[in-house]
Ligand SMILES: Nc1ncnc2c1ncn2[C@@H]1O[C@H](COP(=O)(O)OP(=O)(O)OP(=O)(O)O)[C@@H](O)[C@H]1O
């Protein structure tokens with residue numbers, strides 16, 4: 058019963074007519090000083106973790122619609138530019154395009170290949186360890202447009218790079234389509250922490266296509282947070298662990314508002330001996346539908362990977378469908394998963410109400426606890442951004 | 456303060472309380488005694504308004520107002536507070552966060568937690584893996600922070616070690632002494648808590664019915680000697696006479 062319902066919804070909500078979006082829009086001027094952004098733009102960027110004051114940031118890339126509006130590194134050894142510019146600057150970069158994401162994967166990747174609108178290029182040179190994260194914002198400022206970006210991040214050997222990317226829209230944007238191709242490279246012994254906060258408008262359709270290659274001893278941490286209403290969001294990022302001892306970890310925090318539809322998964326392919334992976338998802342439905350997928354594929358000896366998905370349903374409407382998959386092609390692998398989906402506990406809500414909290418306050422407190430992000434081991438700056446995003450979502454949802 | 460009139464309560468279609476009549480006046484502390492499963496906790500839950508405990512008939516009147524239809528939080532804000540016998544665990548919510556949500560302006564969470572030797576529990580999830588005695592103290596801390604006029608204490612001393620009973624009693628008194636009118640309903644099996652908190656009267660609940668209202672300590676003595684069954688058969692003046700003769 059339940060399964061069928063989700064399936065029929067998939068085909069409905071998953072459908073996007075690319076041609077119904079404008080592919081042309083006016084260009085936005087480059088801003089040397091981010092303080093020139095409008096108050097509304099700043100507010101919406103901030104809600105996606107991108108801080109225009111650049112306090113505690115090592116550099117910023119901002120793209121508005123199809124124009125690069127700001128692009129600058131504040132830290133030696135970190136590079137920030139558009140992928141268009143980077144391609145001109147570095148001949149070798151061609152090899153990094155469409156390498157881990159295939160351009161023929163679907164209609165969205167195809168579209169992004171024929172009609173690219175920049176995207177960010179972020180790179181930490183060998184051995185560089187920045188204190189603060191780089192931030193990148195992909196912003197939709199004009200109503201009803203399509204935005205196709207192609208992003209590249211490279212953490213060169215032994216480097217440590219943190220990236221916060223926020224996707225947001227101007228407050229008066231109602232509808233739009235965002236296609237984001239992202240290819241990340243974590244070289245030998247490097248560490249990349251990638252945190253993405255989505256703050257789209259309610260009627261924006263989003264199709265990120267992301268893949269990461271992790272080399273020997275490299276670590277890739279991906280944190281994905283989507284707490285705001287979104288019309289339809291489908292993504293299934295993938296990490297390939299190709300070097301010995303490589304590690305990947307995906308944390309996702311999903312909150313589906315009424316009428317939001319999210320089909321989100323994370324996939325790790327463990328191709329090298331001793332590689333490790335963990336996928337952790339916390340999904341809350343306040344009326345919307347969430348399909349939480351996860352896929353671990355073990356192809357080498359002595360690998361260890363775990364998948365954990367917990368779902369909480371707050372209202373009578375809404376569906377959470379957890380689909381964990383484990384796949385092994387050899388014997389000496391350690392793959393495990395646990396999934397639990399349930400309704401918010403009435404006795405917990407009532408317990409808090411007996412202390413004088415309203416029903417909404419009680420629900421919010423429980424949901425916040427359920428989404429407890431301390432399990433993710435985020436760096437402090439990121440933890441603060443995530444906490445802020447959760448608080449502001451709470452205020453709106455309950 | 457609290458008046459219960461002809462109250463019957465059912466839990467998942469099973470009647471657990473029948474025709475209850477009880478009154479707690481300002482400043483009174485009513486001890487509620489009764490065997491396991493007799494409906495004591497159910498009575499507290501019904502007064503607080505928990506959704507599982509449905510009112511089949513009768514009225515709950517608090518401070519002159521019928522609260523039958525009020526939500527739990529409305530009752531809490533009117534001045535009813537409860538110390539749970541078996542509170543749920545709330546994952547991810549730190550005890551400190553909860554305290555911040557429920558406390559009034561001048562309540563010092565750290566100082567009061569220290570007093571209840573709960574300081575290090577503030578950074579743990581609410582009730583998560585708390586021992587029996589720790590749960591009691593954490594419940595008391597929460598009740599203390601919300602300063603109710605009517606406190607419902609469900610077995611405050613059970614499972615608490617001797618030293619901690621003194622502490623529990625002290626804090627219960629602090630809650631009650633905040634205002635001379637503050638009242639309490641105290642469930643106990645042993646009456647150990649009477650060494651610290653003086654009950655003004657007692658009553659027995661057996662099989663979902665109130666069987667006797669009188670002096671708490673005398674009732675307890677009688678139960679100890681003769682068991683609950685005796686109390687059920689003993690009624691009114693007869694009971695009082697017996698109590699008097701027992702005292703001699
Ligand atoms: N949620 C519930 N679902 C089903 N039965 C319940 C529920 N709550 C209480 N009961 C039943 O109602 C009766 C009274 O329970 P209650 O908890 O009020 O007893 P009590 O007097 O507090 O007992 P104890 O001294 O053991 O704490 C018991 O038979 C119990 O099993």
Ligand SMILES: [Mg+2]
Pocket residue numbers: 495496497540609
């Ligand atoms: Mg009980």
